[in-house]
Amino acid sequence: MSQFSLDDFLPYQLAVVSARVSREFSQIYAEHFDMSVPEWRVLVHLHNAGPVSIREIQARVDMDKSKVSRAASRLEKAGFLTKETNADDRRLLKLGLTEQGYARMEQIIPLANKFEQELLERMGADTDGFRETLLKLLKDNT
Amino acid sequence: MSQFSLDDFLPYQLAVVSARVSREFSQIYAEHFDMSVPEWRVLVHLHNAGPVSIREIQARVDMDKSKVSRAASRLEKAGFLTKETNADDRRLLKLGLTEQGYARMEQIIPLANKFEQELLERMGADTDGFRETLLKLLKDNT
DNA sequence: GCATACTCATATCACTTGCAACGATATCAG
DNA sequence: CTGATATCGTTGCAAGTGATATGAGTATGC
Numbered sequence: 001m002s003q004f005s006l007d008d009f010l011p012y013q014l015a016v017v018s019a020r021v022s023r024e025f026s027q028i029y030a031e032h033f034d035m036s037v038p039e040w041r042v043l044v045h046l047h048n049a050g051p052v053s054i055r056e057i058q059a060r061v062d063m064d065k066s067k068v069s070r071a072a073s074r075l076e077k078a079g080f081l082t083k084e085t086n087a088d089d090r091r092l093l094k095l096g097l098t099e100q101g102y103a104r105m106e107q108i109i110p111l112a113n114k115f116e117q118e119l120l121e122r123m124g125a126d127t128d129g130f131r132e133t134l135l136k137l138l139k140d141n142t
Numbered sequence: 143m144s145q146f147s148l149d150d151f152l153p154y155q156l157a158v159v160s161a162r163v164s165r166e167f168s169q170i171y172a173e174h175f176d177m178s179v180p181e182w183r184v185l186v187h188l189h190n191a192g193p194v195s196i197r198e199i200q201a202r203v204d205m206d207k208s209k210v211s212r213a214a215s216r217l218e219k220a221g222f223l224t225k226e227t228n229a230d231d232r233r234l235l236k237l238g239l240t241e242q243g244y245a246r247m248e249q250i251i252p253l254a255n256k257f258e259q260e261l262l263e264r265m266g267a268d269t270d271g272f273r274e275t276l277l278k279l280l281k282d283n284t
Numbered sequence: 285g286c287a288t289a290c291t292c293a294t295a296t297c298a299c300t301t302g303c304a305a306c307g308a309t310a311t312c313a314g
Numbered sequence: 315c316t317g318a319t320a321t322c323g324t325t326g327c328a329a330g331t332g333a334t335a336t337g338a339g340t341a342t343g344c
Contacts, residue, residue: 002251006186010258011163016204017279018160021153044148054323062158069323091309091322109144116152123275130275133265137159233292233339
């Protein structure tokens with residue numbers, strides 16, 4: 001009969017830690033502002049990249065296109081971004097932050113940095129090695 | 143104006159890696175057997191712990207009690223476990239694997255071990271340090 | 285002993301999710 | 315050009331989710 005310890009199973013450990021961390025962070029901005037994880041990701045990307053399409057965000061932010069689309073619609077309704085069609089290729093949208101969108105990011109980014117700082121302190125030494133190893137897990141093994 | 147890179151944001155990296163790994167693994171057993179992550183976790187715990195209550199599983203396996211309850215119901219319908227009421231405290235259930243449940247675990251555990259092995263190889267050196275650091279992120283900061 | 289508060293598992297609610305299908309636009313072969 | 319094929323963003327749908335309510339069972343205080 002096989003032995004197996006869930007507690008020691010790496011995919012499980014990753015899932016638990018990720019879920020906890022994600023929840024802690026989302027509580028921070030759900031408390032101050034009313035925002036979901038997909039919305040946060042879309043805002044961040046627009047903040048960095050300037051006007052881009054849904055497709056672009058989908059690729060860079062690891063979310064399904066319908067998720068991006070719905071997040072974008074909510075953000076538009078809330079006044080944080082605008083949608084216009086790309087004149088060069090009218091299948092594409094051009095999403096851009098509004099003044100309000102930039103202002104919101106200016107509020108959130110310090111909170112995000114502070115939260116990450118706290119995480120790093122919890123982790124203690126060798127955070128660089130940790131992150132390096134973490135990213136190795138992304139390698140496609142087909 | 144603040145700078146912020148989502149790609150370098152630890153909670154984001156964790157979420158992406160965890161989602162990918164989880165998906166890769168679940169494809170393995172969704173392909174062979176028809177099973178979700180919550181079902182897998184419940185089965186594993188029963189395999190290790192013997193007959194226990196929903197509450198017990200909830201606590202040990204990091205899932206909401208409604209999630210456990212629903213996973214258990216699906217597994218019961220599929221014939222992998224049985225529910226009976228605990229005679230000593232009739233609020234509690236006693237969930238136990240059936241023969242079929244044990245047989246299924248004997249099929250899956252080798253696949254799980256193989257998958258984890260592949261992950262560890264991808265990670266390269268210092269996997270122990272990585273796991274140690276990973277778990278430090280769990281520390282409750284209230 | 286009996287009312288009250290608590291605990292366990294399930295049911296219900298509003299909401300999110302991934303997937304597939306769709307309409308609109310763009311590209312390409314002939 | 316024109317018909318076939320591909321891509322973009324949205325939407326419909328079935329399934330899953332967490333939070334809360336519910337109902338049955340148990341423990342506690344007086």
